[in-house]
Amino acid sequence: MELVRAENLSIKYPNSDETVIKDTNFTIADNEIFVLVGPSGCGKSTILQALAGFIQADGLLTMNNETITGPDWRRGVVFQNSSLYPWFTVKENVGFGLKARKFSSVEIDQRVKYLLDLIGLSNQNNMKTFELSGGMRQRVAIARVLANKSPLLLMDEPFGALDAFTRAKMQKLILDIWQQEKTSIFMITHDLNEAIRCGNKIAIMNAHDKKITKIQDNPFQNINLEELNDFELEKKIDNYRKDILKLINK
Numbered sequence: 148m149e150l151v152r153a154e155n156l157s158i159k160y161p162n163s164d165e166t167v168i169k170d171t172n173f174t175i176a177d178n179e180i181f182v183l184v185g186p187s188g189c190g191k192s193t194i195l196q197a198l199a200g201f202i203q204a205d206g207l208l209t210m211n212n213e214t215i216t217g218p219d220w221r222r223g224v225v226f227q228n229s230s231l232y233p234w235f236t237v238k239e240n241v242g243f244g245l246k247a248r249k250f251s252s253v254e255i256d257q258r259v260k261y262l263l264d265l266i267g268l269s270n271q272n273n274m275k276t277f278e279l280s281g282g283m284r285q286r287v288a289i290a291r292v293l294a295n296k297s298p299l300l301l302m303d304e305p306f307g308a309l310d311a312f313t314r315a316k317m318q319k320l321i322l323d324i325w326q327q328e329k330t331s332i333f334m335i336t337h338d339l340n341e342a343i344r345c346g347n348k349i350a351i352m353n354a355h356d357k358k359i360t361k362i363q364d365n366p367f368q369n370i371n372l373e374e375l376n377d378f379e380l381e382k383k384i385d386n387y388r389k390d391i392l393k394l395i396n397k
C-alpha cells in the first residue's frame with residue numbers, strides 16, 4: 148500500500164528565489180525503507196523538511212492521500228544530532244510525546260518499557276541524557292519518535308556523527324525496529340554502504356537536476372559488508388555501489 152506520494156514536487160525557501168527542488172516524483176510504500184543519497188547541497192534535507200511539514204512545497208505531497216500541511220506526530224523526525232531534554236531521564240524523554248498526547252501513565256510505562264528493551268537501554272532508563280554516549284543518545288532519539296507509533300520515520304543522516312562500529316550496530320537496530328514496528332522509513336545518508344544495508348529502495352539525486360533522478364530496488368538489503376566473506380557477492384555489491392556513484396556524480 149502506498150503511504151506517501153510526491154508528484155511534481157517543487158520547493159523554494161521563503162527567504163530565497165532559488166528553486167531548490169523542481170518537479171520531483173516519488174512514492175513511499177507502507178513498511179518500506181526509502182533511502183535517499185546524493186551530493187552535499189543537492190536538496191535531500193529540503194525534501195525531508197517538506198515531508199515533515201516544516202516547509203511548504205508546490206505540487207502534490209500526500210500521506211495516506213491527505214496533503215501534508217504541517218508537522219504531525221504521524222511523521223517523526225530524527226536528525227544527526229537530535230536534541231533530547233537534558234534535564235529529563237531516558238525514560239522521561241522517550242515517554243514525553245505520549246504524555247503530551249495525554250496517554251495514561253500505564254500506557255506510557257508499557258510502551259516506554261517495550262521501547263527501551265528494543266533499543267537495549269533498559270538499564271539506563273533512569274539516567275539523564277547528558278550522561279549517555281552519542282550512540283545511546285541517538286537510540287533514545289529514535290525511541291522517542293517510535294513512542295508515538297508514527298507510521299513514517301524521517302531520518303536525516305541519523306548516524307552521521309557516530310563511529311563506524313556504533314554506526315554498524317545502529318544500522319542493525321534500525322532493521323530490527325523496522326521489522327518489529329512495521330514502520331516506513333525515509334532516510335538520508337552519505338554512506339552508500341549504509342544505503343545498501345538498510346534500504347529497500349535507493350533514491351538518487353545529483354548536483355544539477357534538483358530532483359530524484361532514479362529510484363531502484365536494492366537487492367542487497369541486510370547484508371553487513373563488514374562481515375561479508377563471499378568474494379563474488381562482494382564484487383556484485385561493489386558494482387552496484389559504483390553504478391549508484393555514477394548516477395550521483397552525473
Ligand SMILES: Nc1ncnc2c1ncn2[C@@H]1O[C@H](COP(=O)(O)OP(=O)(O)OP(=O)(O)O)[C@@H](O)[C@H]1O
Pocket residue numbers: 160162163167185186187188189190191192193194
Ligand atoms: N533555510 C534555507 N533557506 C534558504 N536556502 C536553503 C535553506 N536550507 C537549505 N537551503 C539551500 O537549499 C539547497 C539544498 O540544501 P539541502 O540542505 O537540502 O541539501 P542536502 O542535499 O541535504 O545537503 P547536505 O548533504 O550537505 O546536508 C542548498 O543550496 C541550500 O543552500
